[in-house]
Amino acid sequence: METLSGIPVKAAYTADDLAGLPEAASPGRPGEYPYTRGIHPTMYRGRLWTMRQFAGFGAAEDTNRRFHYLLEHGQTGLSVAFDMPTLMGYDSDHPRALGEVGREGVAVDSLADMEVLFKGIPLDRVTASMTINAPANVLLAMYVAMADRQGIPRDRLGGTTQTDMLKEFIAQKEWIIPPRPSLRLIQDMLAFGTRELPRWNVISISGYHIREAGSTAVQELAFTLADGIAYVEAGMAAGLDVDAFAPRLSFFFDVHNDFFEEIAKFRAARRMWARIMRERFGSKEPRSWWLRTHAQTAGVSLTAQQPMNNIARVALQALAAVLGGTQSLHTNSMDETYALPTEEAVTVALRTQQILAHESGVTATVDPLGGSYFVETLTSQVEEAAWEYIRKIDDLGGMVAAVEAGYPQREIAEASYRFQMQVERGERIIVGVNEFAAAQEPAIPILRIDPEVEPRQVSRTREVRSTRDGARVELCLSALRRAAEGHDDTMEHVLECVKAYATLGEICDVFRGVYGEYREPAVV
16 A cells, blocks of 8 residues: 555554654644644634635626625635636737636736725735736736725735746746746745735745646645745845745645645645755744645546535545644535536535534644654655655756756656556546446536626726826836846836736736747657
C-alpha cells in the first residue's frame, strides 16, 4: 500500500516509528514555532475557519446576487471567480473573448463592472479573495479605486489577490507576458501593498492549480513553497524589508482524497515555511513564519459519473483540510464536473462546512491527530520528500530558472501519467468510474448561463468607453507605458488608469506592447 504520492504505508505504526524521527520532527505545541500543530494556540476554539465559497458567473449583477445569497446563508467571506477573457486580460468585446464571456466566471472589464459586482457589500467588514493572476494588478487597482470612491480607508480593506504567476507558468497556463517581467509587476504590487494595504494579502501562493494539473501532494507542497521562496527573494530584491511584507503572504492548497496524506501535507507545509523564513531569509517577525492558508477541495477528484457521490468526496476532503488546520475553506459543489454550480448545489457544499464546524466536534481540540504514530511519521516523510524537490530547484538556479527549463512541468506531467495508468489498470479504484459503475446515470440540474449575458456585457463596456474622458485615459495609459519601459513603479499608474475608466484590455495591451506576449516553449 502507498499514498497518492507513492510513500509506502505500513500495516501499523508504533512508538518505534516516532523514535526513529529526527529531533526537528517533534510536533511541539500548537501556536509555537515551527507551527506543525497550527499557527494559533487555540485554533478553531478561538475562531472558526472562514467559509469562502468561490463564486462567479455571467455579468457583475448576476454574481452580485450570488454573493448576497451566500452571505445570507452563513458564508463569512467572498471569493471571486473571473471568466476566461478577464483572466487573460481581454475585454469582453475582444475577438478572442467571443463565446467565453461570463461562462466560467464573472466578466469584469472596467471599474464600472467592479462597482456593480460589490454593490451593497461592506468592503471594510467582508474580506474578498480574487482568483486573478496575470492582470492581478489591474483588478486590485479596481478594488482600491472602488473603496476610495466610497470613502473607505485603504488600511481597512481585507482580502487577497492570487497574483501567483509562477504557478500559471507551471500549471494553469493563463498568462500574458513572460515570467521575468511578470515578477517585476508583482514586485510593484508587493511594494504598493506593503505601503498602502496592511490587511491585504497581495500574493496567495497557490498549490491548488499545480495539484489540479496532476501533481502529487509532495510535488504540490514542494513547488508551492519554492514559488514562495521566489516571491520572497523578489520582494527583498525590490528593497523591501522581509518582515514588512512576508506576514501578508498567504497560501492556497488543494485537498484530495488521500485523507492522512493531505493532513500530513498541511502540517509539513507549516513546519517547512517557518524554517524557510527564519533560517533561509533571517526573518525576525513570528508572523512572517506563519503559513496561513486557504484550502479548496479537489475539483479534479470529482466525477461526472454518479455525481451525488461527489458530496461524500467533498465532505471527506473538507474534514482533512480542517484536521490539517486551514484558515479558510471552499467546498466544491457536486455538479462542477458539468458546469458552474447551481444555487442548490452550492448550498449543500456550504452546509457541509457548517456541519463540520458545528456538529462534528472536530473543532473542540487543536490538531487532534497530533502525536499519532502514523500522522507524525507521514508528516516527516512528506516533508523530506518535498525538501528533495526544493534542493533540486535550488540547484537549477531557483524557481524562475526551473520553470524556464520546464522542470516542474515535466515532473507534474509524469505524475499525472502514472496516476492515470494506475486507474486504467485498476490499481486505484474510482467509485462509479472503474468500479461500481451504474447502468443508468441520474440526471441533476445544471446551471445555464443566459446567452444574453455576452451582448449585454459588450454593450456596457462600449458605453463606458464612449462616456469617459478619452484624453485623460490616453494620458494615463501613456504614463503607464513609460513606467513599464523604465523603472518607475507601475502600480500607481495602473490605479490612475483604472480611475479614468481605462479598461482591463487597454491596460493589459500596454504590458503586451512593452514586454511581448508569452509563448510557452515545448516541454519534453
